[in-house]
Amino acid sequence: MAEELALPTVVARMWGREPVTRRGPRPRLDLARIVAAAIEIADVEGLAGLSMGSVAAQVGVATMALYRYVGSKDELLVMMADGAVPPPPERGDLAWRDYLAVWTRANRDFLLGRPWMLSVDRLTPPMGPRRMLWLDRVLAALADTALDEGEKIRAATALTGYALADASLVLGMRPADAEDGVGGAAGYGRVLAELLEPEAYPALSGAVRSGVFEGVEGWTEDSDFVFGLDLLLDGIEALNARRS
């Protein structure tokens, strides 16, 4: 508290800790506007369409003007990754376990709507105010358990990781543009059937032959999500029982 520990520039900016300067022309922009514009572009065109030029155009300034607000494109990406995070779901009167489920699903869902976040996120630990709010809210729910502080953090981490991994998976399955039936789980299964030599991949080709990847009783995005989520929640619940 005393020393104003030197923060990385990005982090400082993300939390609005910029030194307040009064001199020269009044800024025509502010960080939030820039970040919002960048997010909008990424939402529409993906990260591929995101360039310093396109962002600048969107807010109506010359490209180089942005550099008065962000140190580099990478910094901008980091700020986008926090800025695009919605507020966490309300607790309401949900039991801790139910809230964890809701929370994790919401976490996954906003990633599904913003695929580009997956390509950015990985790079930094959660340091932005919005991400932190999510963390805060799970911890609050976990306060109703008997886990110790370390365990709570780790449980939260595991859930966050799961949301991330599941979103990756779902998105990875999707695209392929259905060009030739390579998209989706069924398409995936078909590709596997084509490629796998049963001698080299006995267990996997067995699974493929069993038809797991096909239609109804097999794979749906959601059943997949719930399955893993329940594994984790069951694990947490068991731990809680042990601790009580």
Add this chain to the structure above:
Amino acid sequence: MAEELALPTVVARMWGREPVTRRGPRPRLDLARIVAAAIEIADVEGLAGLSMGSVAAQVGVATMALYRYVGSKDELLVMMADGAVPPPPERGDLAWRDYLAVWTRANRDFLLGRPWMLSVDRLTPPMGPRRMLWLDRVLAALADTALDEGEKIRAATALTGYALADASLVLGMRPADAEDGVGGAAGYGRVLAELLEPEAYPALSGAVRSGVFEGVEGWTEDSDFVFGLDLLLDGIEALNARRS
């Protein structure tokens, strides 16, 4: 089997399903050499140092020669992401649960050694021969359980996802170059303490104050990993019990 289902080019190449042509000069390169060179560069300099030019230089040809073997840099990345995967651990006489633990840790560990994989991987479902081998091996271990085929796949997916998420987290914590004590969990805790307003983040600032992020009894990379892994394995074990 009949129709030679049209595979995406990358996938075909990854599995050596290129049409065999005999005409013109004998190729001086082969895909494997190129991919290996690219991996070596990524290992040493990271993805930043990886350019078509640098890869070409490494194998001793002109840049454009590479395009006889790969359709684009992105394709190359996809092949690297499979090519860099080591063989999965041997089962030995491990019980299924123990093997799952070993497998997941090995999975995470090779990601730690190859951070660049995390920035590539996400983009595609596991379609390469090496990744498939990993999948095959967990499934084989899970054959000793009472889970049905769908559950086995999903369990494997959850474990893979966990390895991925944990590796991301660990790597995200690491760098920061210890410039000012922002690296590592302790540094992270210090940053949080600096930034969080207790009113806005009550649970989280409570955790920070409790010292979870500091030193010994708090956070170590490994305890973190084991914690989440056990959640999942416990969950799988419980499910197995229910199914038996």
Add this chain to the structure above:
DNA sequence: TATTACGCTATATCACGTACACAGTTATGG
């Protein structure tokens, strides 16, 4: 009011991915 820090623009550079056209090479069919 003079000064000076600062916002924004325009221009310039440099690194990369990749299209294209050419030159040398080897199997194939007459």
Add this chain to the structure above:
DNA sequence: CCATAACTGTGTACGTGATATAGCGTAATA
């Protein structure tokens, strides 16, 4: 045995994008 077609590797050229630098105007401070 030769002409040709199907290839492989090379060099050059272009477009895009990130970012350094310098200049011009503006507004707070002395």
